[in-house]
Amino acid sequence: MKRKFALFLSLLSMVLWSQPKVTTAVNTNKNKIGAEFKLTLKTDVDTLSKVKFPESKFFGALEVIQSYKIDTVKKGARYELIKKYGLTKFDSGTYTIPKVPVIINGKTVFSDSIKVVVNDVKVDTLKQKMYDIKDIVKVESPMGTWWIYVLIALLIAIAGFLVYRFIKKIQTKEKVEVIVFKTxxxxxxxxxxxxxxxxxxxxxxxxxxxxxxxxxxxxxxxxxxxxxxxxxxxxxxxxxxxxxxxxxxxxxxxxxxxxxxxxxxxxxxxxxxxxxxxxxxxxxxxxxxxxxxxxxxxxIPEVVEEDDELALWNEQQKELARLQKLKKQKRVRIITTIGIVIGMILIALGGLIYFKGFDYVKDNLIGHPTKDLVEGEWVYSDYGNPAVKLETPKVLKRIDVTKGLTQKATDMVKEMNTFTYGSMIDNFYIVVSTTEFKQEIPTPDLDKVAEESLRALEKQGATNIIVKTDDFDTQKGISGRRAYGTMTFVDKINDKSTKLYYEVLIFAQSQGFQQIMIMHEEGDKYGKQVTERVLNSVELQTPAQ
The missing domain is CATH 1.20.120 (Four Helix Bundle (Hemerythrin (Met), subunit A))
Known part of the structure; x- marks a missing residue:
């Protein structure tokens, strides 16, 4: 009986020994937020065994940030396989690395679970200086932008080569097609x-x-x-x-x-x-x-030959048909070439738009009128009497508006001057007008003056006018009234409507009246820059000066 029991224990120990095992370890049980826990799984197998370690993005609540390569250690006729994982967690607390399945020869063996602690990082605000968060810094590519132009040039060269091959093929084909057989x-x-x-x-x-x-x-x-x-x-x-x-x-x-x-x-x-x-x-x-x-x-029976005149006419018709065919082929070739060239240009523009954006292409290649105004040479000058002093991208031109005045207004006005650049159908429009009266008049309601100015714009085709008003002071403290907002201008000649942004400045003095109006297309960032620069430069001359 003792021998049988001993034999049973021996066989049991052999069976238990032959069962695959996975040893589990972690480099530390406590770590700071974001620091790495290194989980190690070991298994001892024979040389013919197949082992598959798990691949996952998370082990329980911990994130797998690194899956290291398997290390193999040979021990006699057996192999020790070692697999390591880098785990982390960005919230403090106590967590459990769960049992991890390892497949050995088709059987699943689980590792041991391990508890780990993630600690907060203590910050001493008395000894450690605190700084404001810095703005995002745009990092320029180390390669620069030269490679974009090289790529576009390469695309154009390839397209040019394809055009050459295509035209050559057409010409070769035409040479074959123009052969005319008499019979x-x-x-x-x-x-x-x-x-x-x-x-x-x-x-x-x-x-x-x-x-x-x-x-x-x-x-x-x-x-x-x-x-x-x-x-x-x-x-x-x-x-x-x-x-x-x-x-x-x-x-x-x-x-x-x-x-x-x-x-x-x-x-x-x-x-x-x-x-x-x-x-x-x-x-x-x-x-x-x-x-x-x-x-x-x-x-085939012989046919009576045509007379010489008829034969000549037939030959002429054949030659005419041949020349018309050649002319048509030439026209097709020209149209095809133009189409391919346009395609090449569109490819180049598409590349620039993809890498640089549409605004870059519009501003630097297609052209942007208001950008030209921003970058041009500006003029600082006086206009009218009492004079309006301001800086503009172009010199304003004088126009005569006195012919439209009533007799009553003509009797009151001593001098009226109007200066403009552009128009309401252009990308940018500015009007400066000054009026000097023959005698001193009561101070008018500037809001009503602004309403009259906008009403005049309605007669020219402005609709959907949105108005906001506030006070405006020049750099030297002269106060006036500002009206601003948006409107839709309908160009009846070209059957086109444009949404415009406008600003109107109105100043009233004892014997003078001054007005500045600026418009540009809504959403035009360059038009906005021009408007701001003009308005920031406004200064006025009073009648006494």
Whole structure:
């Protein structure tokens, strides 16, 4: 009994020993937020065992930030496989690395679970200086932008090469197409010679050879005898040829028709049944086709020749048709070239838009009028009386508006001046007007003056006017009123509507009246820059100065 029990224990220990095991360890049980826990899994197996360690983005609540390569340590006839994982967590607390499944020889063995602690990072605000968060700094690419232009140049070069090849191919094709044959027999014999010079069947292209050979014969019969040979089957063609021979009294022997039929049937077998004739059979078929074409040509009754004048007229018509065809081909070639060049330009623009953005292309290549105003040479000048001093991208031009005044207004006004640049249909519009009265007048309601100015714009085509008002002071403290907002201007001539942003400044003095109006397309960042620069430069001259 003792021996049996001892044997049982021995066998049990062997079974337990033979069961695969996974040893689990971690480099530390406590770490700071974001620091790495290194989890190690070990297994001891024989050399024939297959082991598969898990691959996952998370082990429980911990994130796997690194999956290291498996280390293999040979111990006699066995291998110790070591797999390590880098784990981390960005919240403090106590966490459990769960049991991890390892597949050994198709069986799943689990590792041990381990508890780890993630601690907060303590910050001593008394000893450690605190700083404001810095703005995001744009990092320039170390390569710069030169490679974009190199890429675009390369694309243009490739497109240019393709254009050259395409045009060359068209020209080669045209050279073949412009060959004019006087008679169908001349065309057929020439094409047979060209077919032989290609050496198709010698290269193994038997199907192509028979296809071209029979097409030459069919095309000749269609042009010479006027039956639909190209669209007919072999049996339909032979039957049509026999009928035409009787109707047109062609001197065709049964042998000629049968030889032609043999070649056509052979071609059908080659094209559809993948039959491969021997070399001598191909030679015989070539002779049959050539002899059939010559025999058919000789069998056609002679036609009374046209007189010289009619023949000349026919030749002229043929030449005219040829020249028209060449002209059409030239036009197609020019249009194709222009289209490809435009395509190349669009590809280049597309590359710039993709890498640099549409605004960059619009501002630097297509052009942006208000950007030109921003970057141009500005002018600082006085306008009118009492004078308005301001800086503008262009010199303002004087216009005469006194003709539109009523007699009553003319009696009150001593001097009126108006200066403008652009118009309401342009990208930027500025108006400066000054009025000096003959005698001192009560201070007007500037908001009502602004309303009258906007009402005048309505008469010119402005709609949907949104108005906001506030006070405006110049750098030297002269106070006025500002009206600003948006409007839609309808250009009735071009049937186009544009949404504009506007600002109106109005100043009233004892014996003078000054007004500045600026407009630009809404959303135009350069127009906004011009407007701000102009308004920031405004200064006024009072009547006393």
């Amino acid at each position: 169908p027999i001349e065309k057929a014999t020439t094409l047979l010679q060209q077919l032989e010079s290609k050496g198709l069947w010698q290269k193994g292209e038997i199907k192509n050879y028979y296809s071209e050979l029979t097409d030459i014969a069919r095309n000749y019969i269609e042009e010479e005898i006027h039956i639909p040979a190209m669209e007919s089957t072999t049996s339909e063609l032979i039957e049509g040829l026999r009928k035409a021979a009787k109707q047109k009294k062609l001197k065709l022997s049964n042998e000629t028709v049968e030889n032609l039929e043999k070649v056509l049937q052979q071609a059908d077998l080659v094209k559809f049944a993948k039959v491969k004739p021997l070399d001598f059979e191909i030679e015989e078929d070539k002779k049959r086709i050539s002899n059939s074409i010559v025999t058919i040509h000789k069998s």
